[in-house]
Amino acid sequence: MQRIDRGxxxxxxxxxxxxxxxxxxxELAQAREKFLAVVENVRPELHRYCARLTGSxxxxxxxxxxxxxxxxxxxxxxxxxxxxxxxxxxIAHNTAMDFMKSHGRKYVEAxxxxxxxxxxxxxxxxxxxVRAALSRFLTLPVSQRSAVILKDVxxxxxxxxxxxxxxxxxxxxxxxxxxRAKLREAGDERESSPxxxxxxxxxxxxxxxxxxWDGVRALIxxxxxxxxxxxxxxxxxxxxxxxxxxxxxxxxxxxVGRLEGRDVIGVFAGPSTRPAYxxxxxxxxxxxxxxxxxxxYAPYVAAEAEFCEIA
Numbered sequence: 001m002q003r004i005d006r007g008x009x010x011x012x013x014x015x016x017x018x019x020x021x022x023x024x025x026x027e028l029a030q031a032r033e034k035f036l037a038v039v040e041n042v043r044p045e046l047h048r049y050c051a052r053l054t055g056s057x058x059x060x061x062x063x064x065x066x067x068x069x070x071x072x073x074x075x076x077x078x079x080x081x082x083x084x085x086x087x088x089x090x091i092a093h094n095t096a097m098d099f100m101k102s103h104g105r106k107y108v109e110a111x112x113x114x115x116x117x118x119x120x121x122x123x124x125x126x127x128x129x130v131r132a133a134l135s136r137f138l139t140l141p142v143s144q145r146s147a148v149i150l151k152d153v154x155x156x157x158x159x160x161x162x163x164x165x166x167x168x169x170x171x172x173x174x175x176x177x178x179x180r181a182k183l184r185e186a187g188d189e190r191e192s193s194p195x196x197x198x199x200x201x202x203x204x205x206x207x208x209x210x211x212x213w214d215g216v217r218a219l220i221x222x223x224x225x226x227x228x229x230x231x232x233x234x235x236x237x238x239x240x241x242x243x244x245x246x247x248x249x250x251x252x253x254x255x256v257g258r259l260e261g262r263d264v265i266g267v268f269a270g271p272s273t274r275p276a277y278x279x280x281x282x283x284x285x286x287x288x289x290x291x292x293x294x295x296x297y298a299p300y301v302a303a304e305a306e307f308c309e310i311a
Contacts (some may be wrong), residue, residue: 035072036230042085043068043230044300045154046092052149053096055138056260057304058280061229061295063099067092089156089164093146100142136183144179147172152180197283198256198263198310204281204289205254205265213247221288231297239292254279257309266307267296277302 046067051060070091075081137145143165150161151172162169200219207215217240226234226242234242246252253268259278266275277299282291295301 031076032072035075036068038084039068039071039088042088043298044303046088047298047300048304049089049149049154050092050096051301051304052137052153053142053145054100057301058260059099060304061298061301063092063096065229066099067095070095086160086163089150089160090166093164093166097142140179140182143167143171144175144182147175148179148183151176197281200283200287201256201263201265201281205256208246208254211247213243216243219289221284221286221290224289225291227291227293229293229295229298229301242292242294252276255309257307259305259307263310264307266309275302275305275307278305278307 043064046064047057047060049060050063050067051057054060054063067088071088074091137149140148146165147161150156150164151158156164158169158172162172165172204216204219207219220239223236224239226239228234228242251270255266255268255275256263257266257275257278258264259266262280265279265281267277267279268274269276277295278301279295280291280293281289284290
């Protein structure tokens with residue numbers, strides 16, 4: 001699963017967590033931190049929307065990071081600040097549409113399915129939609145998917161939903177009626193890829209749980225990249241401090257599990273039976289860790305994740 005590296009011309013690719021800005025322009029890094037603090041409350045909502053649009057908590061967070069990169073860049077050029085929440089949702093919606101079109105899986109042209117039929121709908125959230133698994137949303141055409149997520153999952157008004165999607169209220173009503181009906185009939189069609197590198201992952205997890213930090217560091221490639229999602233990014237020797245933080249923590253347990261068709265690490269805090277967050281690893285040809293993606297500072301991602309621990 002590759003993270004998004006696209007971004008508007010002149011904007012930092014891959015989200016606003018890049019450490020490059022920190023090193024080059026301290027003032028810009030400070031502005032970025034202030035921006036992240038301002039959007040902190042709306043970020044989990046953006047993720048719920050994007051994760052359901054794509055059927056993936058991982059890709060959903062990629063889109064959120066790109067959304068915030070675009071917004072941060074746009075604000076640097078703006079003469080006044082727009083209404084933040086609806087503005088961010090419009091950027092997220094358009095970013096997600098671009099992402100889905102570029103990936104050509106179960107995604108379709110959004111406007112091709114829209115119409116302005118006059119229909120009556122129940123304005124209350126549909127409980128079936130609220131409880132639906134992420135993968136079930138992929139059975140819907142994208143306009144219906146977007147409408148039911150915004151209206152039923154996130155509780156937006158019809159007018160807010162129409163504004164985010166760039167369509168009429170009548171088109172939203174039509175999409176809601178059809179989308180709700182299809183979700184009631186849909187099954188879970190997620191395909192799962194075979195496990196990969198599970199032995200290496202189990203070794204890494206075993207060393208972490210044994211607090212064998214020398215053993216853990218021996219598995220890390222010299223040019224390893226680290227992404228602490230929504231916090232910072234590091235590479236090479238700078239990754240060492242990451243393990244130092246874990247050395248100071250005691251009440252955690254790592255476990256190998258399946259998430260969206262791939263093996264990942266679930267991190268459990270205390271006696272909890274659900275992971276507090278999870279970690280993705282990539283490996284180089286020599287069998288060492290080449291990329292760590294740690295969601296510790298984005299706990300809302302784990303709240304949406306369908307994680308299954310492997311005994």
